[in-house]
Amino acid sequence: MEGGSRSPCPLDMDFSTQIAALLSPPSAESVKDYYDELIAIRKCPGLKINFNNDSGKAVFSVKEFEEGELVLKDPVLVAAQHTTNKVDCLVCSHCFRFIGSVELQIGRKLILQDLGLTDDNEKVCTMASHNVGTDSLFDRKDDTSTSTYQNLKKNYISGEVLESLVGGKLSLPFSSIFSLPSVFDCPGGCKEEHYCSKSCADSDWEFVHSILCTGRNKESSQRDAMLKFIEHANSTNDIFILAAKVISFVILRFKKLKQLCLKKNEKCTKLVGIDFPLLLEAWKPVSMGFKKRWWDCIALPDDVDASDEQSFRMQIRDLAYTSLLLLKKSIFEDECAPCILGNFDLVVASPIEDYFIYIDELPSPDKEEAEKLTRPFLESLGDEYSVCCQGTGFYPIQSCMNHSCLPNAKAFKRDEDKDGQAVIIAVRPILEGEEITISYIDEDLPYEERQALLADYGFKCMCPRCVEEKRKA
Ligand SMILES: [Zn+2]
Ligand SMILES: [Zn+2]
Ligand SMILES: [Zn+2]
Numbered sequence: 001m002e003g004g005s006r007s008p009c010p011l012d013m014d015f016s017t018q019i020a021a022l023l024s025p026p027s028a029e030s031v032k033d034y035y036d037e038l039i040a041i042r043k044c045p046g047l048k049i050n051f052n053n054d055s056g057k058a059v060f061s062v063k064e065f066e067e068g069e070l071v072l073k074d075p076v077l078v079a080a081q082h083t084t085n086k087v088d089c090l091v092c093s094h095c096f097r098f099i100g101s102v103e104l105q106i107g108r109k110l111i112l113q114d115l116g117l118t119d120d121n122e123k124v125c126t127m128a129s130h131n132v133g134t135d136s137l138f139d140r141k142d143d144t145s146t147s148t149y150q151n152l153k154k155n156y157i158s159g160e161v162l163e164s165l166v167g168g169k170l171s172l173p174f175s176s177i178f179s180l181p182s183v184f185d186c187p188g189g190c191k192e193e194h195y196c197s198k199s200c201a202d203s204d205w206e207f208v209h210s211i212l213c214t215g216r217n218k219e220s221s222q223r224d225a226m227l228k229f230i231e232h233a234n235s236t237n238d239i240f241i242l243a244a245k246v247i248s249f250v251i252l253r254f255k256k257l258k259q260l261c262l263k264k265n266e267k268c269t270k271l272v273g274i275d276f277p278l279l280l281e282a283w284k285p286v287s288m289g290f291k292k293r294w295w296d297c298i299a300l301p302d303d304v305d306a307s308d309e310q311s312f313r314m315q316i317r318d319l320a321y322t323s324l325l326l327l328k329k330s331i332f333e334d335e336c337a338p339c340i341l342g343n344f345d346l347v348v349a350s351p352i353e354d355y356f357i358y359i360d361e362l363p364s365p366d367k368e369e370a371e372k373l374t375r376p377f378l379e380s381l382g383d384e385y386s387v388c389c390q391g392t393g394f395y396p397i398q399s400c401m402n403h404s405c406l407p408n409a410k411a412f413k414r415d416e417d418k419d420g421q422a423v424i425i426a427v428r429p430i431l432e433g434e435e436i437t438i439s440y441i442d443e444d445l446p447y448e449e450r451q452a453l454l455a456d457y458g459f460k461c462m463c464p465r466c467v468e469e470k471r472k473a
Helices: 010-014 016-023 028-042 102-116 120-133 143-152 159-166 198-212 220-236 239-264 275-289 306-331 351-360 366-384 447-457 464-472
Strands: 047-052 056-061 070-074 078-081 343-348 389-394 409-411 422-426
Touching (some): 028 047, 028 275, 078 239, 102 159, 102 366, 239 389, 447 464
Antiparallel strands (some): 047 056, 070 422, 078 389, 409 422
16 A cells, blocks of 8 residues: 555655665564563563564464463553543553552542533533443442432532542542552653652653653753644544654664664774664564554545545545654654554553442441542542543564454453553463464454454454354355
């Protein structure tokens, strides 16, 4: 699908050889070396990654797995929380675990939610839907508690109460059981990113954020440009934020490699021409997951006619170019073209749900006593009282797992998995030498719907189940 109208980006012309080198598939040998090392680092010796130029990468087991056994924990290479999700969840920008306290999570969300709620009608509406959404939580309630519940629905929580909740002056009963790591602010002072620890703050700064930070260390013109870039991404597609993070990841890796190289060769003057090989090396973790350029593989939306495909793709490409221009203004680097990676959803369960379930399951009279305090907050939170942290991330090993509509493994967060790592569990016994597959979509959907969703990933599924169902149709 390459070709058609010319790219709006002059870099595509000026650096066509370099870009082609960056986007060309890595050699089988370098893929093998890269993943052998990664599997050793990840301590998942039950796996191996096979690669060939026709079918791409696949993950195979080198040992048997029992049903329910952990297959892999895969930390994310680069990830971003969805912009809209930032209202609901305060999480560490590096490892994506929930931070602060139950009180801070609830209070912050209610304050932000209130800012968006305009009148009482809407409030009632939210409450009504809440009634349905948390039925399971209250299915043991008797008549009296139902009436209290009804009364409390009219309750408003004052701004003052919310502030003391956020400020730590008001604590909710039993919340210490669900204690969360305290909040560390961005060392660059941007107030946009928060962390669970100094080590997460430092790692994020070192690997990604130092380039994108809008804090006090940035020159004001650069900061304004960065804010414009972020605004454009938020109003069009927040995947550009992830792309920007990938770009800074590569630039920072490149700078580190170069420094290392200069140190090693202090007395050597023949360092001309090292930049591009170093850039290729810095880009390597990304190139391993690179599939296609985004505009070449994004699925055609329903309302776009097939005959308009070319122009649709060009529009998307121009959008990406606009975003890149905005980003370039703020970081003055021009190495990278936006691309698509094997992205997966990043999901971390909220501790707020566990908290309210815990309160609901307390024995009497502790439960009634606790609910006097907690129920108004639950009411105000509405049916979305425990939204997960949601985003997009690039998981180096998970992204090598192929899709099947009859998978033998799945991404599944256990109770102890409280951060943004991908956790893959066997859903049935897996034999030694079997390919490990996961489903990229809801595999319970009918054939046609599955195929439509999989088009977004750029392939037509030919798994045994699809073959069988197509034959029967
Ligand atoms: Zn963290
Ligand atoms: Zn910052
Ligand atoms: Zn299939």
